Amino acid sequence: MDADSKQKHVHAVFESIAPKYDIMNDILSFRRHKAWRRFTMRKMDLKPGQTSLDLCCGTCDWTITLAxxxxxxxxxxxxxxxxxxxxGQAKVDKLKxxxxxxLVQGNAMELPFPDNSFDFVTIGxxxxxxxxxxxxxxxxxxxxxxxGKIVCLELSKPTWQPFKSIYYFYFEKLLPLMGKWFVKRYEQYRWLPESLATFPDLQALAELFRSVGMRNVKAYPLTGGVAALHIGTxxxxGS
Known part of the structure; x- marks a missing residue:
């Protein structure tokens, strides 16, 4: 899939699953995504008054936590x-x-903001x-x-057996079926394991952080490597 096709496909996936996105996150991660975000916030050590940009913010749970x-x-x-x-806007409004x-509709690869604008830039x-x-x-x-710091909380790739085999069986076989059962979306949730297949593992993503010039890069495996947190300064x- 070329870049343009991937962008269109991903957009269609998330447009269609938006109403059930939150409940499916809870179900598919066994609510671990909340613990991963709490761990991330502790490591970020965000101070009162600091500014942040949350990319691919989805339904805005992390955006709200940052605020x-x-x-x-x-x-x-x-x-x-x-x-x-x-x-996400409905949540923001409810919480006043x-x-x-x-909230801004935009492209994470072409950000509509000036240089040096935020204390933190996150992507979850x-x-x-x-x-x-x-x-x-x-x-x-x-x-x-x-x-400032850029922060990525993302799914990753377990490396130790037998957990690795169990995880991939769940992720590749059961997860799409759960999407079909709970929200009638099989093809959309089949995208999740496909999206991870070519994604860099823990160390490779850390190297990408360094390759763009980030310093003091830290990488933390979470829940046996199911997810990972990367932070760079x-x-x-300004280089």
Whole structure:
């Protein structure tokens, strides 16, 4: 699948699953995604007043967490799916966070923000879906402030047996069936294992962070390597 076809396919997938996205995340990860995000927030150590940009923000759970942690800092959520953003906007409005959170429909590979704009730029469970990972990382680095951090929380690839075999059986065989059973979406949830097949593993993604110039790159495997957290810091000179 070429980059343009992938982008169109992924857009169609997320437009169609938006109403059931949150409940399926809970079911498919056995609610572990919430613990992974809590771990990520501890490692980020976001301070009151700091600003953040949440890419591929989906229905905005992480965007809202970032805003609450910052208390007063402006938080922007960006996603290319209008349906996902509509679900997220309803959450933002319900929590009365509209003055702090701004949602933008856009492309993670071509961010509509000036250089050095945010203290943190995050992407949660979205990097494997972009057509060009390196271009996205470069854009994240461009818009983060010198001394700021880019953060990726993403599915990864377990390496130790027998857990690896069990995980791949679940991920490749059972997960699409669960999508069919719970939300009548088989083809859309078959995309998840397909999207991970060519995605870099823990160490390879860390090297991509370094290749775009990020410093002090940290990589943390989560739940036996099912997911991973990567954090890199932009040099103070802006390079």
């Amino acid at each position: 609450k942690e910052s208390r007063t800092g402006q938080t922007v959520g960006l996603d290319f799916s209008r349906n996902m953003l509509d679900v 966070l509209g003055e702090q959170i701004t 469970f979205g990097l494997r879906n972009v057509p060009d990972i390196v271009k996205t990382l470069k854009e994240m680095k461009r818009v983060v402030k010198p001394g 932009k040099g103070n000179e």
